[in-house]
Amino acid sequence: MTTIETPILPLRQQFIGNRETLDLKAICIFAATGFFMGADTYYQEQKVLLPGKRYVLDGEKIVSESAAFTWYHTPVERPFEQVVTEFAQLFETIIEEQVGNQKVILPLSGGLDSRTQAAALQYLQKDVHAYSYELAHGHPETRYSEQIAAVCGFPFQKMTIPEGYLWESIEKIASINGCYTEFTHPRQVAVMEQWETMGDVFCLGHWGDVLFDDMKVAEELSFEGQVNVLFHKVLKKMGVPFAEALWKHWHLEGDFSTYLRERITAGLRAINIPNSANAQIRAFKSLYWAPRWTAINLSFFEAMKPMGLPYFDNRMCAFICSVPERYLAGRHLQIAYIKLRNPALAKITWQDHRPFNLYHYSWNKMPWNLPFRVFQKLNHTVFTKKLVKNNYENQFLGTANATQLRQWLYENPAFDSLIDPAIVKHFYSGFQQEHLKYSHVVSTLLTLSVFAKREAAE
Structure with a gap:
């Protein structure tokens, strides 16, 4: 037993x-x-x-x-400043335990989860190598990440996800994640070899956006x-x-x-x-999304280096259950922590609330955001309309990509035995007419085709 x-x-x-x-x-x-x-x-x-x-x-x-x-919701009423202090002590304790004296590899984005980690790692004086990536022919997604790294004094590496990388990596993706997520998401497979010399352990920010926010419903x-x-x-x-x-x-x-x-x-x-409806929905997402979607593609990081995930720690989950919802709503707790540990980080634009930072993001509403919205509209119309925005564009669009995709959808006997080719043809035809609308379905068809081939080979 x-x-x-x-x-x-x-x-x-x-x-x-x-x-x-x-x-x-x-x-x-x-x-x-x-x-x-x-x-x-x-x-x-x-x-x-x-x-x-x-x-x-x-x-x-x-x-x-x-x-x-x-999962439970037993909020303990105390001042917000006390909750921030409790979070700081717990968060930094967990990170210290997870990374120790090893060199840390830190993926950065323009959001809050990795920025919160950057604040903690800099405060703890860890040896950190940061990186971020963006799609080839896409928007400059690494802009804010590079600024965050500079403020913290971390070496920074910008990486590019190339067009058509999927096809030479598809068997590798399937062997690592077992076909348990569709293939548009694990774009990190295109850069994972570059992690080899960057450090000893990852510090990953997954699930912070769920634990440290409300679910946007009435209690x-x-x-x-x-x-x-x-x-x-x-x-x-x-x-x-x-x-x-x-x-x-x-x-x-x-x-x-x-x-x-x-x-x-x-x-x-x-x-x-x-x-608490918000706490109940958060618990549902943590029971279902976190282990069966978010965690699946952690396997790509784990294939290269050990991982530290402070938001996945059992103590962090228990802590969340004691925090009043009003302190979690709107990411207030993480924002206050960043301001406490590194005010300069809080002055960098919050990507979800451009052009405002963590001190002024509440201005992201009319009339204060009108000039930026007008600028964005003009910029999209004139300059950025053709830039790649989604993973599937670099993976499925274009002649070379389409050829590879159709081979998996139409020239795999094992897949024909699993799914009626008429269904495949129907949804792929829809994708040819409306790319974004059908992109998930086509990626899932591809995933199931790879699964069917692997199943037949065993």
Whole structure:
């Protein structure tokens, strides 16, 4: 007998059971949402160990399962300044434990999670090498990252995600993430070899944006209202029509939308945080999105170096459960921490609220943001309209990319056995007419084609 206690936010999937019969209902949810829900995998007999659980295992059999952690919302009223101090002490303690005296590799963006880490690492006087990347022929996404690194005194490396990188890396992606996310997302595979000489350990900011914000709903939102919010949040563009086509093709009982809603309802009801809709939705996302979507592509970082993820730490999850919602809403806690530890970082533009920084972002509304909005409109119309904005543009558009994509969609016998070629043709034709609208579906078709080929080879 073996006892396993899973983290509240697992860094990786732990599988149990054999790979035998395809779980077609689970694959339909993957097709619609981009991730597998709960313990689902591609196979009926194989499951993933759930977050925050204590399992007793007998080989590949689960003997017993109990809760090791249950999400809750018990806010302790205290001054905001005290909460900031508590967060600072906890955050810095976790980072110190995770990176120690090793050289840190820090991915930066123009958002708040990595900026909060930069403030902590600079305050702790760690040896840091920062980097950021942007798409070839795309917007200058590294602009604010470079400024953050300069303020902190970190060496900085700008990287470019090249056009068409996907095709020479596709087998590598599949072997690392097991086809558990579609292939437009792990663009870091294009630069991962450059990490080799940059440092010893990653410090990654994943999930901070969920833990340290509200869910943009009224606290008193009804249970049914929360189900409706989550139902629409989980779906990707054209996800329902795609899943319904597969559901019908595979002759599954009932209908897809009802099945997905039932799964969401059951998952949300099991959480049971009646005093805060925001906390309950945050808990749902942490139980379902974090381990089955966000964490999947952590495997690319882990393939190269050890990882530290301060927001994934069990203590951080427990801390969040004690913080009043009004302190989390609008990212107030992280903003206050950055101002406390490095005011110069707070003066750099917050990308989501351009052109305002952390001292003035509340001005991002009419009439104060009108000049910038007019400038952005003119700039887009005249100069930047043709710049690459989305991953799929560099991966799927253009003659060379289209040739590779069609080979995977139309010249893979194993894929033809899994999905009716007429379904593939229908959605790919839609993509040719409306790229953005159908990009998720086409990327998922590609992922399933690679999965089918790997399955047939085993």
